[in-house]
Structures are given as C-alpha cells and as structure tokens.
Amino acid sequence: MAFEVMVDADTLREQVKEKYRELAENPRGRFHFHTGRPLAARLGYDESLTASFPDSAVESFAGVANPFSLRSLSEGERVVDLGSGGGFDCFVAARQVGPRGHVVGVDMTQEMLVKARGVAAELSLNHVEFREGLIEDLPIEDGWADVVVSNGVINLCADKRRIFSEIQRVLRPGGRLQFADIANGKPVPEAAIRDINLWTD
Amino acid sequence: MLKEAGFVDIEIGTAIDTFGGARGEKNARVFDVYGYPFLAVKPE
Numbered sequence: 001m002a003f004e005v006m007v008d009a010d011t012l013r014e015q016v017k018e019k020y021r022e023l024a025e026n027p028r029g030r031f032h033f034h035t036g037r038p039l040a041a042r043l044g045y046d047e048s049l050t051a052s053f054p055d056s057a058v059e060s061f062a063g064v065a066n067p068f069s070l071r072s073l074s075e076g077e078r079v080v081d082l083g084s085g086g087g088f089d090c091f092v093a094a095r096q097v098g099p100r101g102h103v104v105g106v107d108m109t110q111e112m113l114v115k116a117r118g119v120a121a122e123l124s125l126n127h128v129e130f131r132e133g134l135i136e137d138l139p140i141e142d143g144w145a146d147v148v149v150s151n152g153v154i155n156l157c158a159d160k161r162r163i164f165s166e167i168q169r170v171l172r173p174g175g176r177l178q179f180a181d182i183a184n185g186k187p188v189p190e191a192a193i194r195d196i197n198l199w200t201d
Numbered sequence: 202m203l204k205e206a207g208f209v210d211i212e213i214g215t216a217i218d219t220f221g222g223a224r225g226e227k228n229a230r231v232f233d234v235y236g237y238p239f240l241a242v243k244p245e
Contacts, residue, residue: 031223043217043236064219064236070212071240152236166205171243177208178240182219185233192232 006193009158016156020062020085024111027059027086035062043180044069045092050123053091057119060086060112063151065180068092076100077146080139080170082163082179083107083153087116093149094128105130108136119159121183136162140170147171160196208241 009020019031027035036059040050043066050058068088073079073096081090084105093103105128107113113130120128133139135150136159148167157163166176203211219231219236229236 030224032223032228033220034223043219065214065217065238067238069238070214087205160202160205164202164208167245168207173243174245175243176240177203177243178238180236180238182234185235186231188232 006190007158012156012158013108017114020109021111022132023062024086024109024115033058033062033064039063040088049092049095053088054119056115057086057091057123058114059126061072061088063089063150063180064155064182067149067178067180068096068150073097073101078144079103079147079149080138080140081083081105081143082138082148082150082167083156084110084116084130085112086098087119087130088113088141088172089117089149089151090116090128091123091125093147094125097127099127101127103128104140106133106135106140108132108134136166138166138170142169143172145170145172145175147178148174149177152179152181154179155181180194203239203241209242209244210240210242212240213237214240 029137040061041047045066073093075098077097079093084107087105090103090105091149113132116130131139154163214237216235216237220226
C-alpha cells in the first residue's frame with residue numbers, strides 16, 4: 001500500500017524534534033543539509049526579499065525547494081505553514097499576502113516556535129502567528145485556509161495519508177496546497193525505509 | 202499520492218539539487234534524491 005506506515009511515528013517524531021531543536025539553537029552547527037541564506041539563494045528565493053530579513057529570520061531555514069515558485073500567494077489570502085520551523089517561509093508568505101492576509105505557522109518544536117515568534121515581533125508582523133501542534137492533527141479550523149504551504153517536512157512524517165487528510169480538512173474548497181519536498185528517483189529498499197536514522201541523517 | 206488523497210490540477214516543478222555539496226549528498230546520490238515544488242488544488 002502506498003501510504004503504509006513503516007516506522008514508529010513517535011520515535012521518528014522525537015528524532016526530528018531533536019534535530020530541529022539543534023538547528024534552532026545552533027544554526028551554524030554541522031548538519032547533513034544546507035541552511036540559512038545560502039540555502040535560500042540555492043533554492044531560488046527572491047534574494048532582495050531574503051536580504052530584507054534579519055539573520056534571525058533566515059538562519060534556521062532548512063527547506064528543500066521553493067513552495068512559492070510555481071505560484072505566488074495573493075493579497076489577503078489565509079495561509080497555513082506545516083512545520084514552520086524558524087518561520088522563514090511564513091515571513092515570505094506574510095509579505096506576499098500583505099496585512100489583509102493571515103499566516104499561521106504550525107510546529108512541534110518549542111525552540112523553533114520561540115524563535116519564530118521573536119522574529120515576527122521584531123518585524124512587527126501582526127498578521128503572522130505560530131501555533132504549537134502536530135501536522136497530523138492541525139490546530140486549525142475546518143476550511144479556514146486558502147493555501148497550505150510546507151517545505152521539507154512531510155517527508156519526515158511516517159503517516160502521510162493522515163497529513164494529506166488534515167490538509168484537505170483545513171483547506172477551503174478550491175484552496176491550494178503548495179509544498180516543497182524531496183523525492184527519490186531510485187527505489188529505496190524496505191530495509192532502508194525501516195532504518196529510522198536514514199530519515200533524519 | 203496527491204491524486205489518491207483527492208487533489209486535482211497537480212503540478213510538479215523543476216528538480217533542485219537540494220543536497221549537492223552538503224554532508225547528506227552521498228546518501229542523496231544513492232537514491233537519486235532531489236527537491237521539488239508541488240502545487241495541487243482541493244476540488245470545489
């Protein structure tokens with residue numbers, strides 16, 4: 001079955017949390033992925049927009065592609081970011097939707113939430129908020145969102161069927177899912193999928 | 202997976218060499234892993 005859960009969801013969640021706690025507290029540490037401004041440039045984000053943000057808004061960014069590259073957001077749209085981390089994609093979204101829009105970042109890592117909320121306050125982004133929660137059980141009401149975005153997060157979750165069901169729940173009819181994630185061109189053996197360390201290293 | 206989840210008008214953007222030059226590049230190359238942007242719509 002395409003959606004089969006092949007690893008223990010709670011164990012994976014704790015490993016992911018530990019990795020991203022480290023990224024929040026020590027963004028210049030050694031990771032297996034690129035981070036920060038160099039990564040944003042590599043993924044094709046608008047460099048003038050990125051340059052307008054303070055380091056604290058960008059340094060813990062660890063996305064895998066640009067969820068705004070296929071379509072920009074429109075003024076006034078309501079946006080949910082799944083696994084918002086340090087908030088970089090929320091800040092990009094906030095600029096695109098403007099003050100008449102609203103952006104909600106959802107993350108399970110306390111250190112990331114603290115960091116993102118601090119930056120939003122520093123930037124006086126009153127239409128951006130960060131909520132603690134799991135993306136498998138979003139703290140968002142039914143049909144609230146015009147757009148759901150996410151970047152490099154869904155691949156780190158064991159039960160993708162549940163996540164896509166939650167996305168369907170929070171999107172309004174006609175709403176969009178714009179996300180970036182990794183995909184493999186060669187089949188991954190079952191033994192490798194069950195090796196939880198490969199999910200986060 | 203997106204289609205199975207009920208989304209329509211699915212688009213997949215250009216592949217990005219997300220891990221090139223990073224410590225995770227070796228594992229990424231083994232399974233030909235790249236980053237992609239996706240766009241999908243919830244039906245009206």
